Each structure stands twice: as C-alpha cells, then as structure tokens.
Amino acid sequence: MSRVAVVTGSNKGIGFGIVKDLCSKFEGSVYLTSRDEQRGKAAIADLEKLGLKPKYHQLDITDDASVSALKDYLVQTYGGLDVLVNNAAIAFKNDATEPFSVQAKETLHINFFKTLDFCDAIFPILRPHARVVNVSSSAGFLGRVPGEELKKKLANPDLTREDLIAVMKDFVESAAEGTHQSKGWGNSAYAASKVGLSALTRIQQREFNADTREDLVINHVHPGYVDTDMTSHKGPLPIEEGAVSSVFAALIPPGAASPKGDYIWFKKEIVDWVNGPLPSQY
Numbered sequence: 001m002s003r004v005a006v007v008t009g010s011n012k013g014i015g016f017g018i019v020k021d022l023c024s025k026f027e028g029s030v031y032l033t034s035r036d037e038q039r040g041k042a043a044i045a046d047l048e049k050l051g052l053k054p055k056y057h058q059l060d061i062t063d064d065a066s067v068s069a070l071k072d073y074l075v076q077t078y079g080g081l082d083v084l085v086n087n088a089a090i091a092f093k094n095d096a097t098e099p100f101s102v103q104a105k106e107t108l109h110i111n112f113f114k115t116l117d118f119c120d121a122i123f124p125i126l127r128p129h130a131r132v133v134n135v136s137s138s139a140g141f142l143g144r145v146p147g148e149e150l151k152k153k154l155a156n157p158d159l160t161r162e163d164l165i166a167v168m169k170d171f172v173e174s175a176a177e178g179t180h181q182s183k184g185w186g187n188s189a190y191a192a193s194k195v196g197l198s199a200l201t202r203i204q205q206r207e208f209n210a211d212t213r214e215d216l217v218i219n220h221v222h223p224g225y226v227d228t229d230m231t232s233h234k235g236p237l238p239i240e241e242g243a244v245s246s247v248f249a250a251l252i253p254p255g256a257a258s259p260k261g262d263y264i265w266f267k268k269e270i271v272d273w274v275n276g277p278l279p280s281q282y
C-alpha cells in the first residue's frame with residue numbers, strides 16, 4: 001500500500017506551507033484538508049499551478065462525522081496513515097470583543113479538546129513508524145505559565161491524560177468565573193490551549209512507547225512567528241519557513257532515537273519544554 005500524509009487546516013497559512021513542502025519531500029500521497037471544501041479546492045488549484053500534486057479531503061476536526069469520513073476513507077484507500085500534522089487551530093485577535101470566558105471555551109474546544117478527540121479517533125489507524133506532529137507555539141512553552149504549582153503539575157513526567165484533561169477543563173471553568181489567574185494561568189486562552197497541547201504530546205509519546213506498533217513518534221513544534229492570517233500578517237517569516245519544523249518532524253527516519261515527544265523550535269532546535277532555554281523569544 002502506498003504511504004499517506006494528512007495535514008489538518010491546510011487550506012492556508014502554515015498548514016498550506018507544510019503540504020507544499022511535503023509534496024516534494026514525502027514519498028507517498030499528501031492530503032491537504034480543510035473544513036470548507038471551496039477554500040480547500042482553491043488551495044489545491046494554487047499548488048497544482050506550481051506543478052505539485054496534493055490530494056484533497058474535507059476535514060473539520062470539531063465535526064465527528066467529518067472525522068469518521070476521513071478515517072474510513074484512509075482505511076479503505078490506504079489501509080492506514082503514516083504522517084499526521086495536527087496544524088488546525090484558532091486564535092482570537094488581541095482586540096477581540098468576546099468576553100474572556102467565551103474566548104477560553106472556544107479556543108480550548110478546538111486547539112485542545114477536539115484536537116485530542118481527533119487524535120484518539122485517528123491514532124488507531126497509524127501504521128508502524130508513523131510520525132505525528134502537534135503544531136504548538138512559543139506560547140505553549142511551559143516556562144511561560146506564571147504559577148509555580150501549575151507548572152510543577154504539568155512538568156511531571158508521569159502526568160496522566162486524565163490529570164491533564166482535568167487541568168484544562170478547570171482552566172475553562174476558572175475563565176468563566178474570572179479566577180484563572182489565581183489558579184496560575186496567564187491571561188491568554190491561546191497560550192493555555194498550546195501549553196495543554198504540548199503537555200498532551202508528552203503523554204501521547206508515552207502511550208506510543210507502550211503501543212504494540214513499532215516506532216510511533218510524536219513531537220510538538222513552534223513554527224516561528226509567521227506571516228499568516230492568524231498573526232494579521234505581522235509575523236516576519238514566510239509560510240515556507242514556518243513549515244520547516246513540522247516537515248522535519250514529519251520526516252524523522254525510521255528507528256531514530258530522537259526527537260521523540262520533544263519540543264522543536266522553528267529552526268529544528270530541540271528545546272527542553274520544562275526548563276528551556278529558548279533559542280529566541282518567538
């Protein structure tokens with residue numbers, strides 16, 4: 001069976017850059033996916049103009065029917081999945097008028113809880129030697145969490161998925177009550193969602209290590225500060241550079257000892273997620 005790679009939320013921005021680069025580097029089929037079919041097909045047409053041959057499938061990670069349709073399609077067509085890049089995410093703008101409680105609920109819903117559900121749905125079809133990339137952020141660095149107790153809890157190498165889910169649910173509830181800062185969080189729902197995703201990645205690698213399938217590897221990346229809609233085009237890096245860390249993590253050769261469950265900075269530097277130091281501020 002031929003190999004297959006899927007990138008979530010790839011009709012634009014960094015995800016689009018990742019598909020573009022994988023088209024020339026990955027030996028197999030590369031799927032650009034989007035929640036909106038028209039936007040996805042337009043992106044496919046743009047890549048075809050460059051002589052690339054990405055394939056397309058609709059995917060909204062918050063829609064269970066859409067997730068199972070993709071899963072069934074991959075099983076029937078390829079018998080499994082070899083590379084998954086969890087890139088889809090949202091971020092409220094700094095001047096957003098929605099109350100913080102709403103921002104916390106919606107951001108955590110997509111960037112953490114539905115990304116986790118998507119992984120739980122798709123991981124059973126990963127083939128041995130599969131590579132998974134969780135696109136986190138510099139905002140997902142543990143050192144940026146203000147509260148020492150909270151930091152200690154999340155840094156624990158034995159943190160369970162139940163512990164983590166409870167912490168992230170508590171963030172959403174505390175945000176509704178206005179008590180999140182007294183619980184050790186900062187004032188960014190986006191940062192909380194990415195800290196959660198990064199903590200999750202470490203748990204997922206431990207789960208992979210105990211899996212009967214050989215050599216499953218997952219890492220979390222900071223793609224850099226990139227010129228996309230999410231940053232209102234303030235990031236200096238072009239999407240091609242924003243794709244570098246994800247493509248590197250997607251193409252880790254079979255049997256490599258490292259990186260594994262690691263935090264990868266945008267020029268491919270492996271960073272200690274708990275203690276740093278960070279290679280650059282963003």
Ligand SMILES: NC(=O)c1ccc[n+]([C@@H]2O[C@H](COP(=O)([O-])OP(=O)(O)OC[C@H]3O[C@@H](n4cnc5c(N)ncnc54)[C@H](OP(=O)(O)O)[C@@H]3O)[C@@H](O)[C@H]2O)c1
Nearest residue numbers: 009011013014060061087088089135137225226228229230
């Ligand atoms: N740009 C940066 O400087 C930066 C820095 C650090 C981390 N990141 C991370 O890098 C990733 C890509 O960011 P970006 O800057 O390229 O953002 P972007 O331009 O806003 O693109 C986000 C993509 O995710 C999709 N998406 C959102 N919700 C989705 C859902 N429920 N199901 C499927 N797709 C969904 C969007 O689809 P629509 O077009 O339909 O909205 C879009 O394709 C994100 O995880 C982001 O947090 C970005």
